[in-house]
Amino acid sequence: MRFRARPTDPETPDRWEAQLRKGALEMAALASLWSGRLYGLEIIRFLEGQSQLVLSEGTIYPILNRLKADGLLTSEWVEAEAGHPRKYYSLTDTGRRRLMQMAQAWASFAGGLSHLLNPVLNHSAFVSSTESPQEAHHDHE
Amino acid sequence: MITNRELENYMSSLQHDLGPITLNDREEILREISAHIRDSVEQSGASLEAVLARLGPAPELAAQYRDGLLMRKASRSFSPLLLLRASVRLATKGVSGIVVFFAAIFGYLIGGGFVLSAFAKCVFPAHTGVWISDGKLISSGTLFYIPPPPAQEVAGWLYLPTALVLGSVLILFTSFVIRRSLSISRLVQEKLDFTESAGAAR
Numbered sequence: 650m651r652f653r654a655r656p657t658d659p660e661t662p663d664r665w666e667a668q669l670r671k672g673a674l675e676m677a678a679l680a681s682l683w684s685g686r687l688y689g690l691e692i693i694r695f696l697e698g699q700s701q702l703v704l705s706e707g708t709i710y711p712i713l714n715r716l717k718a719d720g721l722l723t724s725e726w727v728e729a730e731a732g733h734p735r736k737y738y739s740l741t742d743t744g745r746r747r748l749m750q751m752a753q754a755w756a757s758f759a760g761g762l763s764h765l766l767n768p769v770l771n772h773s774a775f776v777s778s779t780e781s782p783q784e785a786h787h788d789h790e
Numbered sequence: 791m792i793t794n795r796e797l798e799n800y801m802s803s804l805q806h807d808l809g810p811i812t813l814n815d816r817e818e819i820l821r822e823i824s825a826h827i828r829d830s831v832e833q834s835g836a837s838l839e840a841v842l843a844r845l846g847p848a849p850e851l852a853a854q855y856r857d858g859l860l861m862r863k864a865s866r867s868f869s870p871l872l873l874l875r876a877s878v879r880l881a882t883k884g885v886s887g888i889v890v891f892f893a894a895i896f897g898y899l900i901g902g903g904f905v906l907s908a909f910a911k912c913v914f915p916a917h918t919g920v921w922i923s924d925g926k927l928i929s930s931g932t933l934f935y936i937p938p939p940p941a942q943e944v945a946g947w948l949y950l951p952t953a954l955v956l957g958s959v960l961i962l963f964t965s966f967v968i969r970r971s972l973s974i975s976r977l978v979q980e981k982l983d984f985t986e987s988a989g990a991a992r
Contacts, residue, residue, distance in 0.1 A: 689822060690829045706830075707846035710822060711854035718862055735829070736822045 679748040686739035800848050807852030865972040873968040890971045897964025904957025907932045911950045919943040
């Protein structure tokens with residue numbers, strides 16, 4: 650017996666992936682500040698460079714605002730040499746501790762999941778390496 | 791210098807939609823977003839339209855700030871009104887939010903009903919109480935038609951403090967459950983949330 654994905658919502662994997670990224674964004678924003686202070690656009694660039702996390706640039710600012718209100722970040726306005734001031738964020742001690750807890754929770758969660766997903770990933774590697782996907786289902790004959 | 795009608799529209803729409811956020815916070819948000827726009831245009835050479843598109847529509851951006859504020863305020867408050875508003879927002883963000891919302895409605899209605907019937911006991915003492923017949927509960931609360939004998943009212947004036955305490959406990963318990971689920975949902979969002987942020991992920 651095989652379970653099939655419901656044909657009624659073809660966009661599900663994309664939406665699920667978007668939610669997954671969005672969910673990890675707060676942790677990622679904290680992690681980007683691990684080695685020093687950055688301003689919003691630098692955080693976005695950093696996250697884009699390290700991961701494909703940022704969906705829309707606007708989402709990062711309300712998250713930074715919330716993390717600051719929760720006492721995990723502090724901010725200061727710093728005047729740039731040429732022109733206008735920028736709002737720099739850095740981790741507070743609480744933020745640093747929280748990020749370490751999150752990183753541990755994430756690592757154990759992701760470790761458990763990838764163990765669970767290994768057979769699935771191996772199987773799909775096998776299917777894509779064969780000429781036609783149907784050959785992969787000959788096992789029941 | 792960026793002086794553009796479109797930018798002005800974007801910023802004034804954002805300012806307007808930030809609504810209930812305090813003046814200081816609002817100004818800081820506007821300052822930060824306009825610094826972002828200016829830096830993006832100057833550093834990447836992208837057009838203003840492209841930069842604004844990547845930021846997302848102003849009302850959506852403002853809504854994300856407002857949601858953060860509402861959840862934060864509600865998870866520290868015991869005001870049923872604020873908690874209900876927050877649970878309405880939560881209900882738009884996933885199945886567990888809808889469950890919390892209906893639990894909130896249910897809890898506040900029943901709890902409120904108990905408290906009201908405690909007051910009704912003072913005004914309609916004969917019509918308010920608990921009626922039992924042959925050891926079985928026939929009816930309770932404030933009734934228009936009193937159950938006929940052999941049903942008997944057994945609670946008497948004890949009904950008043952009992953209903954008052956039960957109702958208050960239920961209202962407090964409901965508030966506590968909502969606060970709990972708001973802070974859980976915030977915690978979950980900070981880690982690995984698949985469902986609660988569905989609404990905001992668009």
